[in-house]
Amino acid sequence: MPTEMSVRELYELTAEGSQLEKDQVEYVQLQGWIRSNRSGKAVSFIALNDGTYLANAQVVYSADSLSNYEEVSHYLTGTAVSVIGRYVLTPDNRQPFEVQATEIDLEGACDATYPLQKKRHSFEYLREIGHLRPRTNTFEAVFRVRSCLAMAIHEFFQNQGFVYVNTPLITGNDAEGAGETFTVTTRTDGNWEKDFFGKHASLTVSGQLHAEAYAMAFRDVYTFGPTFRAENSNTTTHAAEFWMIEPEMAFADLDYDMAVIEDMVKYCITYVFDNCKEEMKFFNERIDKTLIERLEHVRSSQFRQMPYTEAIEILEKHKDEFENKNIFWGMDLNTEHERYLCEKVVKGPVFLTNYPKDIKAFYMRQNDDGKTVAAVDLLVPGVGELVGGSQREERLDVLVNRMKELGMNLDNYQWYLDLRRYGGCQHAGFGLGFERLIMYITGMENIRDVIPFARTPRNLMY
Amino acid sequence: MPTEMSVRELYELTAEGSQLEKDQVEYVQLQGWIRSNRSGKAVSFIALNDGTYLANAQVVYSADSLSNYEEVSHYLTGTAVSVIGRYVLTPDNRQPFEVQATEIDLEGACDATYPLQKKRHSFEYLREIGHLRPRTNTFEAVFRVRSCLAMAIHEFFQNQGFVYVNTPLITGNDAEGAGETFTVTTRTDGNWEKDFFGKHASLTVSGQLHAEAYAMAFRDVYTFGPTFRAENSNTTTHAAEFWMIEPEMAFADLDYDMAVIEDMVKYCITYVFDNCKEEMKFFNERIDKTLIERLEHVRSSQFRQMPYTEAIEILEKHKDEFENKNIFWGMDLNTEHERYLCEKVVKGPVFLTNYPKDIKAFYMRQNDDGKTVAAVDLLVPGVGELVGGSQREERLDVLVNRMKELGMNLDNYQWYLDLRRYGGCQHAGFGLGFERLIMYITGMENIRDVIPFARTPRNLMY
Numbered sequence: 001m002p003t004e005m006s007v008r009e010l011y012e013l014t015a016e017g018s019q020l021e022k023d024q025v026e027y028v029q030l031q032g033w034i035r036s037n038r039s040g041k042a043v044s045f046i047a048l049n050d051g052t053y054l055a056n057a058q059v060v061y062s063a064d065s066l067s068n069y070e071e072v073s074h075y076l077t078g079t080a081v082s083v084i085g086r087y088v089l090t091p092d093n094r095q096p097f098e099v100q101a102t103e104i105d106l107e108g109a110c111d112a113t114y115p116l117q118k119k120r121h122s123f124e125y126l127r128e129i130g131h132l133r134p135r136t137n138t139f140e141a142v143f144r145v146r147s148c149l150a151m152a153i154h155e156f157f158q159n160q161g162f163v164y165v166n167t168p169l170i171t172g173n174d175a176e177g178a179g180e181t182f183t184v185t186t187r188t189d190g191n192w193e194k195d196f197f198g199k200h201a202s203l204t205v206s207g208q209l210h211a212e213a214y215a216m217a218f219r220d221v222y223t224f225g226p227t228f229r230a231e232n233s234n235t236t237t238h239a240a241e242f243w244m245i246e247p248e249m250a251f252a253d254l255d256y257d258m259a260v261i262e263d264m265v266k267y268c269i270t271y272v273f274d275n276c277k278e279e280m281k282f283f284n285e286r287i288d289k290t291l292i293e294r295l296e297h298v299r300s301s302q303f304r305q306m307p308y309t310e311a312i313e314i315l316e317k318h319k320d321e322f323e324n325k326n327i328f329w330g331m332d333l334n335t336e337h338e339r340y341l342c343e344k345v346v347k348g349p350v351f352l353t354n355y356p357k358d359i360k361a362f363y364m365r366q367n368d369d370g371k372t373v374a375a376v377d378l379l380v381p382g383v384g385e386l387v388g389g390s391q392r393e394e395r396l397d398v399l400v401n402r403m404k405e406l407g408m409n410l411d412n413y414q415w416y417l418d419l420r421r422y423g424g425c426q427h428a429g430f431g432l433g434f435e436r437l438i439m440y441i442t443g444m445e446n447i448r449d450v451i452p453f454a455r456t457p458r459n460l461m462y
Numbered sequence: 463m464p465t466e467m468s469v470r471e472l473y474e475l476t477a478e479g480s481q482l483e484k485d486q487v488e489y490v491q492l493q494g495w496i497r498s499n500r501s502g503k504a505v506s507f508i509a510l511n512d513g514t515y516l517a518n519a520q521v522v523y524s525a526d527s528l529s530n531y532e533e534v535s536h537y538l539t540g541t542a543v544s545v546i547g548r549y550v551l552t553p554d555n556r557q558p559f560e561v562q563a564t565e566i567d568l569e570g571a572c573d574a575t576y577p578l579q580k581k582r583h584s585f586e587y588l589r590e591i592g593h594l595r596p597r598t599n600t601f602e603a604v605f606r607v608r609s610c611l612a613m614a615i616h617e618f619f620q621n622q623g624f625v626y627v628n629t630p631l632i633t634g635n636d637a638e639g640a641g642e643t644f645t646v647t648t649r650t651d652g653n654w655e656k657d658f659f660g661k662h663a664s665l666t667v668s669g670q671l672h673a674e675a676y677a678m679a680f681r682d683v684y685t686f687g688p689t690f691r692a693e694n695s696n697t698t699t700h701a702a703e704f705w706m707i708e709p710e711m712a713f714a715d716l717d718y719d720m721a722v723i724e725d726m727v728k729y730c731i732t733y734v735f736d737n738c739k740e741e742m743k744f745f746n747e748r749i750d751k752t753l754i755e756r757l758e759h760v761r762s763s764q765f766r767q768m769p770y771t772e773a774i775e776i777l778e779k780h781k782d783e784f785e786n787k788n789i790f791w792g793m794d795l796n797t798e799h800e801r802y803l804c805e806k807v808v809k810g811p812v813f814l815t816n817y818p819k820d821i822k823a824f825y826m827r828q829n830d831d832g833k834t835v836a837a838v839d840l841l842v843p844g845v846g847e848l849v850g851g852s853q854r855e856e857r858l859d860v861l862v863n864r865m866k867e868l869g870m871n872l873d874n875y876q877w878y879l880d881l882r883r884y885g886g887c888q889h890a891g892f893g894l895g896f897e898r899l900i901m902y903i904t905g906m907e908n909i910r911d912v913i914p915f916a917r918t919p920r921n922l923m924y
Contacts, residue, residue: 006681031681033678050681051625051679052680080713080887107713108856131877132675134679140679144680146628150616151616154613158609158613161468161514163513164613165914167915170702170922172922172923182658183648183649186645190650190651197917203646213592214596216597217513217601217602218514219493219514220513225687241631415924422540423495423540423542423570424542424570452628453630455659462633462635462877
């Protein structure tokens with residue numbers, strides 16, 4: 001009886017297994033898809049990928065050992081097959097092992113119209129065949145890293161006792177008064193009173209306010225789920241649907257917040273280094289040759305801190321180096337400014353703190369200067385802003401005044417204000433765009449290429 | 463310097479720590495919320511909960527040791543405080559330890575209008591204050607179990623190399639032709655061509671079809687995300703927004719599918735037994751006194767299998783025992799029938815297999831009898847259906863014929879049919895409603911009580 005193995009298991013066995021174990025595994029059974037089939041008169045080679053490992057397994061088959069040799073030699077790229085054969089170490093070859101087939105069976109045919117042929121395809125082209133692109137090296141790597149990073153996030157928080165909270169996607173609050181939300185309805189006439197929920201409903205842009213309610217019960221919580229923006233912009237960093245991680249911690253101040261952010265980013269980098277070696281090597285070779293070095297640097301850095309006000313002073317001195325030279329206290333920084341600060345000034349990750357209150361959200365805690373709030377953005381080389389967080393305003397009167405100042409309808413937020421009325425305490429949290437993290441860690445430059453089926457304006461394939 | 467500790471850490475230290483360790487921890491600092499404050503003239507007791515553990519820590523304070531004794535003794539339920547004190551083992555008392563406070567500071571006041579007083583509140587009442595109910599024992603337990611179960615699911619699949627895929631929430635496919643979906647729009651006039659996506663968009667009812675595309679690349683994948691139903695039904699098991707887990711496996715048949723389902727259910731039970739001991743004890747005492755026994759039984763059972771046709775024969779013989787006595791081959795079973803089969807007939811979990819094709823979805827693989835499909839439902843005592851799955855139809859011609867028979871618009875599914883055209887292989891998968899799993903494992907009977915902020919018809923609080 002052959003041993004059922006995945007390609008990953010064979011690579012791991014080859015790399016790490018003891019000689020004894022290797023000797024025990026003689027005949028193996030593999031199933032997967034043909035990436036290439038180089039056939040000769042008497043001996044042929046299949047590069048077999050089963051999705052468990054980035055590299056292919058080399059399957060050797062010959063007219064001598066295979067009764068259906070002729071047929072198999074005509075199998076095209078994309079064909080699904082089942083292979084039984086001898087597992088043989090080949091330390092002198094490019095492949096560390098090969099499988100010498102004694103049986104190859106067809107599991108699913110594939111004809112020449114298959115859109116993924118051996119040549120390299122552009123990312124643009126592959127976006128048009130989103131249901132097939134995970135079968136290419138790049139996207140196999142991207143989406144395995146995506147999966148690993150999701151696990152890294154869950155492990156990081158659960159190991160420290162954070163409770164995972166599924167905040168609602170459909171909401172009656174148009175959080176932060178942002179107009180750019182999707183409406184959720186069962187009608188076509190905008191008559192919300194007669195609608196499913198009896199009022200206007202939209203897709204959430206953030207789970208933070210709801211997460212705060214749970215932090216006031218569980219102390220440390222995090223969300224990890226989809227969020228939505230109906231923003232009509234076609235850039236490489238915007239999608240209508242994306243995933244966010246939003247931790248929220250009771251009895252925490254801004255320093256605590258920053259410590260958790262730093263730990264989390266380092267944990268994620270270490271996790272993919274440990275669990276996605278092949279993939280990271282691939283990205284470093286094919287996508288960004290400085291990737292691993294850059295991430296190594298971030299992982300071993302002590303993240304610095306810099307107040308926004310100091311950053312503005314520095315940027316003003318160097319304003320000639322920017323496209324947007326209009327630097328002033330109170331401005332929202334552009335990506336070029338953010339990158340300059342971490343890449344040129346600090347030469348590493350930096351927490352920018354204490355932003356002007358007028359460019360930040362209503363719930364951020366006001367500092368004693370009356371002008372700034374206890375907000376923080378983490379800026380990292382190559383990307384700019386990676387994480388945004390703040391200490392939250394826990395003082396009921398200060399919060400209510402700020403909301404009135406901003407013309408918000410307090411009626412909609414009574415439950416949120418309750419969190420300050422009833423044992424509200426110092427607390428803080430942050431938001432991390434999951435796709436931004438994936439792009440940062442893989443070097444991929446378009447958000448459409450790190451989401452399985454991306455949603456953007458006028459694009460709803462699948 | 464006191465050691466910062468959580469209530470959980472103190473309980474764990476008390477239960478398991480060595481004497482040496484306990485001796486080292488003398489002064490501790492705790493932060494949390496007052497569940498009760500029994501104050502006397504000279505000595506008083508605070509039951510302190512910090513959300514990390516179901517049980518409270520007993521804080522003892524006296525007029526002798528506290529300068530603000532008078533003030534603290536008036537703190538009401540719900541108040542957030544910071545406590546420094548001596549950690550003392552009290553093996554002869556009901557509490558295994560107490561904290562003899564030397565300092566108690568106010569972190570956030572709470573007045574007598576606080577809706578959660580010491581008495582027990584009905585679940586109905588607590589649903590009206592969804593932002594506060596996680597501060598009660600029942601909901602603290604429910605939502606910690608929910609978080610643990612999410613981790614159990616991720617661990618179970620990731621440990622076996624399954625790739626986590628985030629399938630899209632906004633979709634242009636109205637999967638399975640179900641009419642009961644929510645529309646996603648930025649308009650109020652139903653003019654989809656001018657809408658954000660340039661066509662009609664809805665919220666997904668299942669990620670399965672998209673997951674299949676990824677299974678054809680990665681072999682084993684799973685989704686875990688929100689799904690939506692615009693079903694206007696107010697029952698204890700329906701919500702408009704809920705979370706689903708949908709694994710999909712290439713080169714897998716129905717037997718393989720069942721093996722994975724069985725392993726997963728047992729893994730989840732073991733995980734909560736290991737990680738939520740206090741919570742499970744609580745549910746067993748307060749919610750369902752047979753809960754742990756029932757789950758233990760399921761965990762140690764070998765799940766049985768029974769064809770649908772056999773089940774119908776059995777049910778027909780016992781039809782007088784049902785409310786719905788109209789038993790016939792081709793019917794969809796009601797919960798009473800499902801429960802009868804597992805509770806009375808099999809006396810344990812049972813996989814019901816090979817359902818009539820006309821009551822199952824188009825993508826399920828047709829059996830050779832021409833009447834049934836390779837579908838499976840897992841029925842468990844106390845609940846009925848817990849998981850539904852099937853082998854998928856991988857034969858292009860059979861699938862196309864079935865879709866035509868059902869009057870489906872094939873144009874919308876060309877990408878899905880591509881999965882059969884290009885190396886499609888035998889594959890299978892299943893769907894698990896996450897809330898149903900939580901209800902099953904906690905004994906909670908209303909889906910509104912296992913979702914942080916539940917969405918149901920005409921109910922969109924928060």
